[in-house]
Amino acid sequence: MPINRTAPEPTIARLAIYVRTLRLARVEGVETLSSADIEARTGINSGQVRKDLSYFGEFGKPGLGYAVLPLYQRLARIMRLDREQTVMIVGAGNMGTALAGYSGLHESGFRLAAIYDNNFSKIGWRIWDLEILDIERMPDLNATMGVRIGIITTPATAAQPVADQLVRSGVRVILNFAPTRVATPRDVIVRNVDLTQELQILCFYLPESLLSEDAV
Amino acid sequence: MPINRTAPEPTIARLAIYVRTLRLARVEGVETLSSADIEARTGINSGQVRKDLSYFGEFGKPGLGYAVLPLYQRLARIMRLDREQTVMIVGAGNMGTALAGYSGLHESGFRLAAIYDNNFSKIGWRIWDLEILDIERMPDLNATMGVRIGIITTPATAAQPVADQLVRSGVRVILNFAPTRVATPRDVIVRNVDLTQELQILCFYLPESLLSEDAV
Numbered sequence: 001m002p003i004n005r006t007a008p009e010p011t012i013a014r015l016a017i018y019v020r021t022l023r024l025a026r027v028e029g030v031e032t033l034s035s036a037d038i039e040a041r042t043g044i045n046s047g048q049v050r051k052d053l054s055y056f057g058e059f060g061k062p063g064l065g066y067a068v069l070p071l072y073q074r075l076a077r078i079m080r081l082d083r084e085q086t087v088m089i090v091g092a093g094n095m096g097t098a099l100a101g102y103s104g105l106h107e108s109g110f111r112l113a114a115i116y117d118n119n120f121s122k123i124g125w126r127i128w129d130l131e132i133l134d135i136e137r138m139p140d141l142n143a144t145m146g147v148r149i150g151i152i153t154t155p156a157t158a159a160q161p162v163a164d165q166l167v168r169s170g171v172r173v174i175l176n177f178a179p180t181r182v183a184t185p186r187d188v189i190v191r192n193v194d195l196t197q198e199l200q201i202l203c204f205y206l207p208e209s210l211l212s213e214d215a216v
Numbered sequence: 217m218p219i220n221r222t223a224p225e226p227t228i229a230r231l232a233i234y235v236r237t238l239r240l241a242r243v244e245g246v247e248t249l250s251s252a253d254i255e256a257r258t259g260i261n262s263g264q265v266r267k268d269l270s271y272f273g274e275f276g277k278p279g280l281g282y283a284v285l286p287l288y289q290r291l292a293r294i295m296r297l298d299r300e301q302t303v304m305i306v307g308a309g310n311m312g313t314a315l316a317g318y319s320g321l322h323e324s325g326f327r328l329a330a331i332y333d334n335n336f337s338k339i340g341w342r343i344w345d346l347e348i349l350d351i352e353r354m355p356d357l358n359a360t361m362g363v364r365i366g367i368i369t370t371p372a373t374a375a376q377p378v379a380d381q382l383v384r385s386g387v388r389v390i391l392n393f394a395p396t397r398v399a400t401p402r403d404v405i406v407r408n409v410d411l412t413q414e415l416q417i418l419c420f421y422l423p424e425s426l427l428s429e430d431a432v
Contacts, residue, residue, distance in 0.1 A: 005420070005421075009417070010226060012417050012420050013413065013417055015420070016413050016416035016417055017413070019416070020410075078420070079416060079419060079420050080419040080420060080422060081416060081419060085415075085419055085422075087415065093314070094310045094311070094313040094314035094317065095310070095311075095314035095318075097310040098309070098310035098311035098314050099411060101310065102311075102395065102411055102412075103372065103395050104395035104410060104411060104412045105411075105412055105415075107395070107412075108412040108415070108416060110412060110415060148422060149415065149418060149419075149422075151415075156319065172422065172423060173418040173419075173421060173422060175414050175415055175418060179318065179319050179320040179323070187423075189418060189421050191414050191417065191418055193411075193414055194236075194320060195315060195318055195320060195321075195409075196318075196320045196321055196323075196324040196326060197229065197232050197233070198391055198407050198409055199301075199303065199321075199324070199326060199365065199367075199391055200232035200235070200295060200297060200324060201225070201228050201229055201232060201407065202365060202389040202391060202405060202407055203295060203296040203297060203301055203365075203389075204221070204228050204231070204294070204295050204296060205221075205389060205405050206296060206364065206365075206388065206389055207388060207403075
């Protein structure tokens, strides 16, 4: 059965969570999980779990739950998390350095292949084991490296020229941490990360009694 | 009408996006937006927009769209983004420093009140205009400051003791950037940020022709 790539995006976001949950269950030696078990581990409603998985075929048996290993393998393949993906970071500031050292990157199957910056006081220095490269050299260097995933961790003002340079260098998907939107050709996918969005969601759930007194 | 706090969480996440979109529209001098306009600005389906807003009352007029200012004010109030919220960061490493300097924090109505660390080589130094405080002093200091939102930006191994200290100090909601889960009492809400989740979603959308050749 060909993989359905038209599933709604929130389903894809949850699929990534299922993959992580299944990987952890494997490590724990768990062999089967029901949708209720998955709900307990992820907080995602068991009906939603079943609906999400139904986009991609028949999994599990009624009353028996899902066999962890085959489901993990199938979902990882759908998400293309069954192989290492290389990424590059542009912006060797605090955010770029934090990401470069983020253990979750490697654990999720990503390999950081290069870090670029335009600041001559940074170029040539190292972050962990990677030399900071001159962004001007990206099209040439990436012709060999072939990285298709770019991560922007520059200030807002630099984000658009950086996105342009990534596109020129063959990048097809961009994760943008800069607090601004970037424009790209239609065949390049951009996801903007807003680090404050989760904080905004948390505020909604603050208990009334704890709200600031200067409330309107 | 009392505010409905039982709306599904994805609705709350989108509400935060609507608030941002409306704020920007105000700055641009736009006075009305249809749900189709909101779709064009956010990528969220116009039917979804109408459904999300319906949880919180009657907004807009058929054929006329939504008046930007009152909708903004109402949604901001629902999301408690109509007042400044103070937050504190624990972990004065790259991620903590990146967040402290993140312009989106202030733009979204958050004020960083304190940064803590347990490393004596950092305590007493400054990040921007804030002195890095000794985490041992948090319960005392926060009795005065009264911050209820804590952000964990430590390595995974430190996350649980930090969460415990936050709870002891009166924090009720925690945003956790450390790549691990933390346990808290039931009345403390934790949201875990996985910086790689967006990357995983992007992988799903990579064009087939660009996939690594070592695919299974």
